[in-house]
Amino acid sequence: MRQQDVQNRERKMGNRQILVVTYCFVALFLAMVLYITRFMVRDSADIINNSYNKRQEVLAKKVKRGDIVSADGKVLAKTITDKHGNDTRYYPYKNMFCHAVGRITNSMTGVELSQCYPLLTSHANPAEQLFSDFKGEKKPGDNVITTLDYKLQKTAYNALGSYKGAVVAMEPSTGKILAMVSKPDYDPNNVSKDWSKLISGNSTESALLNRATQGLYPPGSTFKIMTATEYILENQDIYKKYRYVCKGSDSFYGNRIRCYAGERHGEVDLRRAFAKSCNCSFADIGLKLNVDKFRELCEKFNFNKSLSVNFDYKKSSFVLNRKSDKYEVMQTSIGQGKTGITPLENVLISSTIANDGKMMTPYIVDHTENxxxxxxxxxSPxxxxxxxxxxxxxxxKKLMKAVVSEGTGTALNGFSYKAAxxxxxxxxxxxxxxxxxxVGFAPADKPKIAVSIVVEAAGTGNRYAVPIAKAMFSEYLGN
Known part of the structure; x- marks a missing residue:
């Protein structure tokens, strides 16, 4: 009996080991199935879309790259085939869309890069594809329809003129990018010819850089949106009682803060301080904030974080923490200090306010079609x-409306609608x-467009950036 018990125990242990091995193989098999499914559904297009993937060269030999089209039907990029069967990518509007639409020469960028695989994929009628194969011709690639508004893009491009800088316009309720301009720019039709100049180390133009998504700037007084928001959140019951007497400059803990041009704003509440962009009062407000909560709010607004977008961008940077000294806190609160922001991030902030606190993911492609x-x-949004x-x-939003009605943005008055x-x-x-x-949006009560505008080394926002916003609001919404 004892020997039989031993044999039974050994048999059970052997069975258990077989089960463990079986379960391991089943688990590995399921993991493999899950990985393959995930790859096919989510990752395969991204890998094929990678500019280093040789499959693109194979596709380009069989498929004629599709068009890139604006939301209002303008062809922004197309492929022209000569009588010898050679393809040339052509950009009808040259410099105007160069950063948003991108290029395929000397590395791909913009929509050309993010939508490379769809543009080289054909969903034409099977009979049409068969006929193309029979004739030895390339199949027609799918077309990419963007969210870009041609007229708005043209208005922004012309309004920025010869200045360096960037303009981004977005639909607050969806995240659709309506316009994206960056200057200096270049003609994507002449990239090969101009390449040495474009990448010259002696050049300070950086024309290849998309300043709208990759340019980091100090935000200046536009950052007072964040400072005011945090102050309101921390002082829900008393923020309306805030008062400060501005004398044009003030000393805080031995550090001098000045308002622009030394302007004296007198006694201000939060509304007037925001509308007049009073640096002294906002330095005072900044010193009253909980720095940890302030950082938490900024990071909720996507500072120091990645965005789920399919175009190149840089993270905006907020470095203030509890170890920061009071001078840095004050400088940060008025939009100076070490904060770095992209025009894209600034339009996200403005759009979130316009959209009742909901932030939408920015996107530039609406759909693809055969x-x-x-x-x-x-x-989808x-x-x-x-x-x-x-x-x-x-x-x-009321504070931002006051900027237009009685503050530094009064040039935006006169429309049939209110702006903020x-x-x-x-x-x-x-x-x-x-x-x-x-930064701002219109109409203020039912926003349809939000804009972010930076004009490099120009001067004041009300003199150089506001007129661009006015032209864009007028184009998109009328007068």
Whole structure:
């Protein structure tokens, strides 16, 4: 009996080991199936879309790259085939869309890069594809329809003129990018010819850089949107009682803060301080904030974080923490200090206020379609999150309306609708030179467009950035 018990125990142990091995193989098999499924559904297009993937060269031999089209039907990029069968990528509007649409020569960028695989994929009628194969011709690639508005893009491009800088316009409720301009620019039709000049180490133009998404700037007084929001959140019951007497400059803990041009604003509440962009009062407000909560709010607004977008961008940077000294706290609160922001981030902030505290993911491609106009794939709006509550967003919106009605943005008065916004003059060197900023939206009560504008080394926001916003609002919404 004892020997039989031993044999039974050994048999059970053997069975258990077999089960363990079986379960391990089943687990590995399921993991492999899950990985393959995930790859096919989510990752395969990204890998094929990688500019280093040799499969693109194979596709390009069989498929004629599709068109890139604006939301209002303008062809922004197309492929021209000569009588010898050679393809040339052509950009009808040259410099105007160069950063948003991108290029395929000397490395791909913009929509050309993010949508390379769809553009080299054909969903033409099977009979048409078979006929193309029979004739030895390339199949027609799918077309990419963007969210870009041609007229708005043209208005922004012309309004920025010869200045360096960037303009971004977005639909607050969806995240659709309506316009994206960056200057200096270049003609994507002549990249090969101009390449040496474009990448020259002696050049300070950086024309290849998309300043709208990759340019980091001090935000200047546009950052007072963030400072005011945090102050309201921390002082829900008493922020309306805030008072400060501005004498044009003031000393805080031995550090001098000055308002622009030494302007004396007199006694101000939060509304007037924001509308007049009073540096002294906002330095005072900054010193009253909980720095940890302030950082938490900024990071909710996507500072120091990655965005789920399919175009190149840089993270905006907020470095203030509890170890920061009081001078840095004050400088940060008025939009100076070490904060770095992209025009894209600034339009996200403005859009979130416009959209009752909900931040949407920015996107630039609406859908793809085959050569017959049948939709292949659509892209829907995606919410990043509820960043602040509707009540707080409404309060900040009132402050931004006051900027236009009685503050530094009064040049935006006169429309049949109300606009809202915040100007900024961001000093970037010891000589006091400044970038001109404006962020805002319209109509103020039912926003359809939000803009972010920076004009490099120009001066004040109300003089150089606000007129660009005015032209864009007028084009998109009328007068």
């Amino acid at each position: 050569d017959a106009g049948k939709t292949v794939k659509s892209y 995606k919410k990043i999150g509820n960043i602040i509550d509707k009540k707080t967003a409404g309060t900040v 916004g915040k100007t900024g003059s961001a000093e970037f060197n010891s000589k006091g030179n400044s970038h001109a900023w404006f």
